[in-house]
Amino acid sequence: MDEHSPQALQEARRAIASTLGKSEKALQKLRPGSAPHRMTEQAIAAFRIAVALVERALDPAAPAPGFTAAELQAAGAAITSARDRIEKVLPKFAPGTPQHTLAVRRIAAFDLALALLRREDREAYMAQVTVGERVPLNGAVRLCDYDPEWPALFAREAERLRRTLGHRALQIEHVGSTSVPGLCAKPIVDLLLAVADSADEAAYLPALEAAGYRLRIREPEWFEHRLFKGPGTDINLHVFSLGAAEIGRMLAFRDRLRTDDADRALYAEAKRQLARRSWRHVQDYADAKTAVVEDILARSAADRA
Numbered sequence: 373m374d375e376h377s378p379q380a381l382q383e384a385r386r387a388i389a390s391t392l393g394k395s396e397k398a399l400q401k402l403r404p405g406s407a408p409h410r411m412t413e414q415a416i417a418a419f420r421i422a423v424a425l426v427e428r429a430l431d432p433a434a435p436a437p438g439f440t441a442a443e444l445q446a447a448g449a450a451i452t453s454a455r456d457r458i459e460k461v462l463p464k465f466a467p468g469t470p471q472h473t474l475a476v477r478r479i480a481a482f483d484l485a486l487a488l489l490r491r492e493d494r495e496a497y498m499a500q501v502t503v504g505e506r507v508p509l510n511g512a513v514r515l516c517d518y519d520p521e522w523p524a525l526f527a528r529e530a531e532r533l534r535r536t537l538g539h540r541a542l543q544i545e546h547v548g549s550t551s552v553p554g555l556c557a558k559p560i561v562d563l564l565l566a567v568a569d570s571a572d573e574a575a576y577l578p579a580l581e582a583a584g585y586r587l588r589i590r591e592p593e594w595f596e597h598r599l600f601k602g603p604g605t606d607i608n609l610h611v612f613s614l615g616a617a618e619i620g621r622m623l624a625f626r627d628r629l630r631t632d633d634a635d636r637a638l639y640a641e642a643k644r645q646l647a648r649r650s651w652r653h654v655q656d657y658a659d660a661k662t663a664v665v666e667d668i669l670a671r672s673a674a675d676r677a
Contacts, residue, residue, distance in 0.1 A: 376429060376484055376487070376488075378430060380480075380484060381426050381429050381430050381484070382430070383477065383480075383481065384426050384480070384481040384484040384485065385423060385426045385427065385430075387477050387478050387480075387481035388419055388422050388423050388426065388481050388482075388485060389419075389423055391419055391454075391478060391481075392416060392419035392420065392423065395412055395415050395416050395419060396416060398412055399412045399413065399416065414446065414450045415450050415453075415454060417443075417446070417447065417450070418446065418447035418448075418449075418450035418451050418454075419451075421437070421439055421443060421444070421447040421489075422447065422451060422482075422485035422488070422489070424437045424439075425437065425485065425488040425489065425492055426484070426485065426488065429488055432508075432510050432650060432652045433510055436495070437492075439492065441493065441496055444489055444492055444493050444496070445493075447489055448486060448489045448490075448493075451482050451485055451486055451489070452482075452486065454482060455478075455479055455482035455483070455486070458475050458478050458479055458482075459479060461475070462475050462476070462479070491656065494655075494656075494659065495652075495653070498653070498655055501589055501590055501591045502588065502589060503587050503588050503589065503590055504586075504588060506653070508652050508653055509651050509652065509653055509654050509657075510650070510651075510652055511650055511651070512647060512648055512649065512650060512651070513558065513646070513647040513651060513654060513657045514558065514559075514647070515556045515557060515558060515643060515644065515647045516556060516557060516558070516559045517556055518550075518552075518553060518554050518555055518556065518557065519550075519559070520553075522550040522551070522557075522561055523546065523551075525550075525561050525605050525607075526546040526550070526551070526561050526563060528605065529561065529563055529602060529605055529607055529609075530544045530546075530563065532583065532603075533563070533565060533609075536579050536580060536582075536583040536585075537565075537567075537576055537579055537580070540567055540568070540575060540576055540579075541565060541566075541567070542566045542567060542568065542614045543564070543565070543566035543614060543619070544563065544564070544565055544566075545563070545564040545619075545622075545623060545626075546561070546562070546563060546564075546626075547562045547563065547564045547610070547622045547623065547626050548560075548561070548562030548608070548626075549562075549629075549643070550562060551626050551630075552626060552629045552630050552636065553630070554636065555629060555636055555639070555640055556640050556643060556644065557643075558654075559606065560606045560607060560608055561605060561606070561607045561608075562607070562608045562610065563607055563608070563609050563610065564610050564612070564619060564622060564623075565609055565610065565611045565612075566611075566612055566613065566614040566615075566616070566619060567611060567612075567613065567614065568613065568614060569596075569613050570595075570596040570597070570598055570611045570612050570613045570616075571592065571596040571613070573598070576611070577598075580600060580609075583603060584602070584603025584604070585600040585601065585602055585603060585609060586600060586601045587599075587600055588600060588601055594618075595612055595613070595616045595617065595618045596612070596613060596616075597610065597611070597612060597618070598610075598611040599611070610622075621669065624669060624672055624673075625665060625668065625669055625672070627672075628668055628669070628671075628672040629668070632671075632672075635668045635671065635672075638664065638668070639661075639664060639665075639668060642661060642664040643661065646660050646661060
């Protein structure tokens with residue numbers, strides 16, 4: 373997610389590059405094959421990956437570095453270890469001293485690097501589950517004021533699904549921001565379709581494809597989620613197995629926003645602030661809303677308890 377300012381990214385790059393340089397010098401003094409030598413080699417590899425990710429964040433249009441999942445995980449572990457070591461010695465330095473300032477800057481740089489590593493891991497996952505080409509956004513997200521026509525677009529698509537799948541369409545719901553009157557949204561209608569078993573693609577995918585729907589996301593490890601794009605209206609069709617926990621979560625969030633003015637306003641403001649930023653992928657923008665979504669769901673659950 374591109375929530376980091378250019379200044380923060382530049383400061384992180386300087387701090388990590390400085391740490392990298394010192395680690396490379398220290399490596400020359402260590403005995404090859406020794407535990408300190410191996411640990412320092414791992415740290416150097418991690419810092420190089422971190423610098424590459426920071427540089428890419430400064431230039432979102434740059435090609436992906438192409439690190440493997442194993443490399444990203446190893447880098448995350450090494451940077452976390454380095455950060456923890458600095459945090460342990462931080463209390464020994466008096467605030468305002470050069471040592472304290474340097475330690476604080478390194479901790480901030482490592483925190484930023486860890487956030488970028490998590491994003492890169494997420495991107496690797498999305499590339500794995502995406503069917504077809506994944507086109508980057510590299511810009512701001514376009515939000516529209518609520519359009520009273522959105523429910524009609526949902527109804528038209530729901531009827532198309534019923535005609536296409538018949539009794540196999542066990543539940544169809546209008547979800548997402550276009551399902552909440554008064555809420556700003558991307559002009560893309562989200563639909564939730566429940567089938568008997570979303571992992572059993574043979575039971576529904578051929579019929580959907582014959583009707584013009586295109587499979588774009590296949591997530592076996594996340595509730596066997598499938599996402600389709602529609603033949604006419606710009607939609608996201610989310611397919612789950614009937615009774616999947618995510619169905620209840622999506623409907624609880626929708627219903628909370630429909631009935632609670634304060635949470636609807638809070639969510640709208642969060643969306644507007646985030647939408648103004650530049651994002652590599654729309655999914656990055658969606659992921660950035662996680663905190664506010666979880667807060668709203670927690671209040672909804674507490675009110676129902």
